[in-house]
Amino acid sequence: MTESANPLRLGLIEGDGIGPEIVRATRAVVDEALEVVGVPPVEWVPLLIGHAAIGEYGDPVPEQTLEGLEGLDAWIMGPHDNASYPRAHRTGLPPGGAVRKHFGLYANIRPARTMAGVRSTASAMDLAIVRENSEGLYADRNMFAGSGEFMPTPDIALAVGVFTRVACERIARLAFEIAGRRRKQVTIVHKANVLPMTMGLLRDVCYEIAAEYPDIETTDEHVDAMAALLVRTPERFDVIVTENLFGDILSDLAGELSGSLGMAASLNCSDTHAMAQAVHGAAPALTGHNRANPVALMGSAVMMLRWLGDRDSHSALHRVADRIEYAIAGTLRAGVATSDLGGLASTTEFTEQVRARLHRW
CATH class of the missing domain: 3.40.718.10 (Isopropylmalate Dehydrogenase)
Structure with a gap:
């Protein structure tokens, strides 16, 4: 065009x-x-x-x-x-x-920032959460066919989380590209201390991609610590990259901290298509x-x-x-x-x- x-x-x-x-x-x-x-x-x-x-x-x-x-x-x-x-x-x-x-649409980008004239819990915040949108711990999205949830007995329910190198690489690269246009900081959010293979793959691949962007400061946080830090010092963060479920939860938190989920914009995209869809529901x-x-x-x-x-x-x-x-x-x-x-x-x-x-x- x-x-x-x-x-x-x-x-x-x-x-x-x-x-x-x-x-x-x-x-x-x-x-x-x-x-x-x-x-x-x-x-x-x-x-x-x-x-x-x-x-x-x-x-x-x-x-x-x-x-x-x-x-x-x-x-x-x-x-x-x-x-x-x-x-x-x-x-x-x-x-x-x-x-x-x-x-x-493998990427979900959710910015959150405080704005003049809007009462907010956070005094200052301007960040973007880059959420992997196709895999992770959301079992209904990560299978070619089927939901990824199943019940071997009426009293046992299981869900499969899927993490692949290709998905981790493409979401990490997008996060670093976005950070390069912002304040040049990326925080990887994971839970590799208890899920070392799946979350460990996400964390490690993100650090591998970080080596391609030496001008961008890269750190990582466990998701529970990240939730606390978003409440305490949201101004510290620029771009947060994480998996599907964690990104959904953290972006709702960030939206409320900015004033209301009614402020929470979102873009779902691939390299060829994009869908503008607000974070909030149908109310x-x-x-x-x-x-x-x-x-x-x-x-x-x-x-x-x-x-x-x-x-x-x-x-x-x-x-x-x-x-x-x-x-x-x-x-x-x-x-x-x-x-x-x-x-x-x-x-x-x-x-x-x-x-x-x-x-x-």
Whole structure:
């Protein structure tokens, strides 16, 4: 792709619960920012997951959606609420996990930082958790076929954790590349003291990759110590690289420390595809009340635009991303926030404030 290439074609999946509200808010902000910067408008391709897909196709992740995504480079996905699906559709991977596995989105990047105007537990924090997204201790993601969980008797349940050198190498290399654009620090998080073969492989491979990046400071921490250190001194950390389950837990902790899970952006990606999907869930209690915080999904869309800009050497997409980030920060700094952040703004009011600030660069 070049600066004068055809308009982007991006998927738009509203999902369940508050998904339609925050996806529409995010689309409005992206569309406005593209227009302000002078980038051709996106061709949005609407696709279904979750309750809407069950109603239309009888499947929460229909083949029609996967086929539609095949022709796209990136997409925005709203949250899913698989716990509320009809019983027949509650088994197997939830929609987000199914899409990640289908497209081999091996990396999950989750930044967390404190922002002016947002009450937070952490006084200062600006870090990124780089989570291996395809293996590790999440048994439902690491098998070619089957869930990786099984019960030899009704009273015994087992789960298989999988760690391969190739997966450890690619997630480590991505973490070091990201750190090279930030403060040049990487912390490897593991539990090799009690899982020396699996977690030891992750730790050792990360250190092997670290040798290729001599300008980056590399340390490691056990996951339990890391959780305590994130609470105590989160400002110490820059890029954290870890396995699937640990990354999920630590990124939720970091999101809350920054003010709210409603702030927690996330990008799932491979070398060829990217999915913007906020960390938080579908929040069914907020559905239809115009109270959901769209910041996390807007931030996820910013990450998607930067991923496309990097991959395709499209500098204008970086300018679009910068403008959205600036507008979100300015809105929060001005005290405009949704209820989870202690504010009074509705989803719509917050979105309109962000759109207005896109013009004040």
